[in-house]
Amino acid sequence: xxxxxxxxxxxxxxxxxxxxxxxxxxxxxxxxxxxxxxxxxxxxxxxxxxxxxxxxxxxxxxxxxxxxxxxxxxxxxxxxxxxxxxxxxxxxxxxxxxxxxxxxxxxxxxxxxxxxxxxxxxxxxxxxxxxxxxxxxxxxxxxxxxxxxxxxxxxxxxxxxxxxxxxxxxxxxxxxxxxxxxxxxxxxxxxxxxxxxxxxxxxxxxxxxxxxxxxxxxxxx
Amino acid sequence: xxxxxxxxxxxxxxxxxxxxxxxxxxxxxxxxxxxxxxxxxxxxxxxxxxxxxxxxxxxxxxxxxxxxxxxxxxxxxxxxxxxxxxxxxxxxxxxxxxxxxxxxxxxxxxxxxxxxxxxxxxxxxxxxxxxxxxxxxxxxxxxxxxxxxxxxxxxxxxxxxxxxxxxxxxxxxxxxxxxxxxxxxxxxxxxxxxxxxxxxxxxxxxxxxxxxxxxxxxxxxxxxxxxxxxxxxxxxxxxxxxxxxxxxxxxxxxxxxxxxxxxxxxxxxxxxxxxxxxxxxxxxxxxxxxxxxxxxxxxxxxxxxxxxxxxxxxxxxxxxxxxxxxxxxxxxxxxxxxxxxxxxxxxxxxxxxxxxxxxxxxxxxxx
Numbered sequence: 001x002x003x004x005x006x007x008x009x010x011x012x013x014x015x016x017x018x019x020x021x022x023x024x025x026x027x028x029x030x031x032x033x034x035x036x037x038x039x040x041x042x043x044x045x046x047x048x049x050x051x052x053x054x055x056x057x058x059x060x061x062x063x064x065x066x067x068x069x070x071x072x073x074x075x076x077x078x079x080x081x082x083x084x085x086x087x088x089x090x091x092x093x094x095x096x097x098x099x100x101x102x103x104x105x106x107x108x109x110x111x112x113x114x115x116x117x118x119x120x121x122x123x124x125x126x127x128x129x130x131x132x133x134x135x136x137x138x139x140x141x142x143x144x145x146x147x148x149x150x151x152x153x154x155x156x157x158x159x160x161x162x163x164x165x166x167x168x169x170x171x172x173x174x175x176x177x178x179x180x181x182x183x184x185x186x187x188x189x190x191x192x193x194x195x196x197x198x199x200x201x202x203x204x205x206x207x208x209x210x211x212x213x214x215x216x217x218x219x220x221x
Numbered sequence: 222x223x224x225x226x227x228x229x230x231x232x233x234x235x236x237x238x239x240x241x242x243x244x245x246x247x248x249x250x251x252x253x254x255x256x257x258x259x260x261x262x263x264x265x266x267x268x269x270x271x272x273x274x275x276x277x278x279x280x281x282x283x284x285x286x287x288x289x290x291x292x293x294x295x296x297x298x299x300x301x302x303x304x305x306x307x308x309x310x311x312x313x314x315x316x317x318x319x320x321x322x323x324x325x326x327x328x329x330x331x332x333x334x335x336x337x338x339x340x341x342x343x344x345x346x347x348x349x350x351x352x353x354x355x356x357x358x359x360x361x362x363x364x365x366x367x368x369x370x371x372x373x374x375x376x377x378x379x380x381x382x383x384x385x386x387x388x389x390x391x392x393x394x395x396x397x398x399x400x401x402x403x404x405x406x407x408x409x410x411x412x413x414x415x416x417x418x419x420x421x422x423x424x425x426x427x428x429x430x431x432x433x434x435x436x437x438x439x440x441x442x443x444x445x446x447x448x449x450x451x452x453x454x455x456x457x458x459x460x461x462x463x464x465x466x467x468x469x470x471x472x473x474x475x476x477x478x479x480x481x482x483x484x485x486x487x488x489x490x491x492x493x494x495x496x497x498x499x500x501x502x503x504x505x506x507x508x509x510x511x512x513x514x515x516x517x518x519x520x521x522x523x524x525x526x527x528x529x530x531x532x533x534x535x536x537x538x539x540x541x542x543x544x545x546x547x548x549x550x551x552x553x554x555x556x557x558x559x560x561x562x563x564x565x566x567x568x569x570x571x572x573x574x575x576x577x578x579x580x581x582x583x584x585x586x587x588x
Binding site (some may be wrong): 004117119120122123124125126127128129137138141142 | 264266267292293294295296297298299300304306308309310319320322323365366369554
C-alpha cells in the first residue's frame with residue numbers, strides 16, 4: 001500500500017480523535033448548560049451553535065478563515081504573538097472538524113440530559129449534593145448512552161469532514177491531506193486504483209469504528 | 222420549629238400561607254391543586270416564593286426582603302416524593318449511602334446498616350431499584366432521607382400508589398420513625414384515614430390558603446367551613462333559619478327549609494331569630510332508634526320519623542339513606558355491620574332516627 005495512503009488514514013484518525021475528545025468535553029458542558037439553565041441570549045446561542053449543521057461546509061470554512069486566518073479577527077493576534085498561524089496545519093483540520101461536528105454532539109447529549117428524571121436531580125440536591133456533584137454522580141451516569149452515541153456520530157462526522165477542512169488546512173501531501181481530501185485529489189487526477197483502494201479502506205475502517213462504538217454504548221445501562 | 226409565611230403567584234393559582242409547625246407529625250391535607258406540594262417545595266428550597274419568610278429552628282432559610290435564599294443542599298430537609306425516585310444506576314446500599322458520601326466508609330457502612338435494619342430491608346443491599354417492590358422502594362427512599370439526620374422530613378403522598386396492606390405497614394414504619402428519631406415530619410395526603418392515623422396536627426389547605434389547623438378531633442368533629450366538612454366526609458350539612466332562641470337552656474330551634482324539618486341545635490352567642498346558620502352532623506352520629514328502648518332526654522328534640530330509602534353496603538359498614546317525605550334523601554346515616562345486623566332494617570321500612578346532641582356541630586359564620 002502507498003505510503004501516502006497510510007499517511008492519510010493515520011492523519012484522518014488522528015484529527016478525528018483529537019476533535020472528538022474536544023467535542024465531548026465542550027459539547028457535554030454546553031449541552032448541560034442549555035438543558036438546565038435559562039438566560040437571556042439562550043435562543044440566539046442555540047441557533048449559533050446549530051448553524052454549522054446546516055451551513056455548507058464551505059461557508060463554515062470561510063468563517064474559519066475570517067477568524068483564524070493570518071489576518072483574521074483572532075488569527076492576527078496569534079500570529080503577532082507567536083509568529084505562527086493555524087492555517088494549513090493539521091490543527092486547522094481539527095478545528096474544522098470540531099466546529100462542524102459539535103452541533104451533533106450538543107443535540108444528542110442535550111436530549112439525553114433532558115431525559116434524566118428531574119426528580120432525581122431534586123432528590124440529589126435535598127440530600128446535600130450541589131450542582132457540580134449532582135452532574136457527575138447522577139446526570140452524567142444516566143446520560144452516558146446519549147453521550148456515547150453523540151461521540152460516535154461526531155467521530156464519524158469528523159472523519160468525513162472535507163469542505164471546511166480543505167479551505168483551512170489545504171491539501172498538502174504529507175501534512176494536511178486527510179483521507180477525504182486525498183480521495184478527492186486522486187479522483188480528480190484520474191488515479192482510480194489509488195482512489196478505489198482508499199475509498200474501500202476508509203469505508204471499512206469507519207464501519208468498524210461505528211460497530212465498536214455501538215457495542216460500547218449497548219453495554220452501558 | 223418551622224415558620225412559613227409565604228406567597229407565590231402562578232398565574233391561575235396563588236399560594237398565600239402562614240404556618241407555624243411544632244415537632245411531631247403534621248399532616249398537610251387538602252384536595253389536588255390546593256398547594257400542598259408547592260408548600261413542601263418552598264420549604265425544601267425547590268421553589269422560590271415571591272415574597273415572605275421561612276425559618277427553621279430560628280435559622281433564616283428564606284427572606285425575600287433581605288435577599289436570603291438558602292440553597293437546597295444546605296437546608297438539611299429530607300424529602301420523599303410520591304414516586305420513590307431512587308437512583309436507577311445505584312443499588313439499595315448506594316442509594317441510602319448517597320447523602321452521607323462525605324463520611325468515612327466505616328461510619329457510612331454502619332449508618333446505612335442501621336437504616337437497613339430499621340426499615341426492614343435486610344438482604345436487599347445489593348439489589349437495584351428495578352428489582353424491588355413499590356413498598357420496598359419507598360422504604361429505601363425513607364431510609365435515604367433519614368440517614369442524613371435531617372432537621373425536617375417532608376413526605377409528599379409517599380404511599381399513594383401502594384396497595385392498602387403495604388400502605389398500612391409503611392404508616393406504622395413512619396410512626397415508629399416519629400417515636401424513635403424525633404425528627405419533625407410534614408406529611409401531605411388527601412386520604413382522610415391516613416390523616417387520622419398519622420397526625421398529631423392537621424393543616425387543611427384549600428386553594429392556596431390555610432382553612433383550618435387543629436388536632437384530628439377538632440377537624441373531624443368541628444370543621445370550620447363547609448368545604449372542610451365535605452373533605453372529611455361529613456355528609457349532613459344543613460342550612461337553617463333560626464326560629465326560636467333559648468339561651469338559658471343553651472339551645473335554639475332552626476328550620477331547615479330545603480329538607481323540610483325542624484331541629485334543635487346548640488345555642489351560639491349573638492344568635493338572633495331570622496338569621497341563617499349552617500350545622501352538620503356526621504353520618505355515624507345519627508342513631509336509628511330501637512322500638513323497645515327508652516329514649517334519652519337529650520335526643521327528644523331531634524327525633525325524626527321517616528323511611529329508609531337506599532341501603533349501601535360499604536365493606537365494614539352500611540350506609541342508609543333516610544327520608545322524611547320528600548323524594549330525595551334527607552339524612553345519610555352510617556353504622557358498622559354489627560349494628561346494622563342487629564337492627565334488621567330493610568329498604569322502605571318506617572323508622573325513627575335521632576341526632577346525638579353532642580354531635581351536632583354549629584359551623585362558624587363564614588367570611
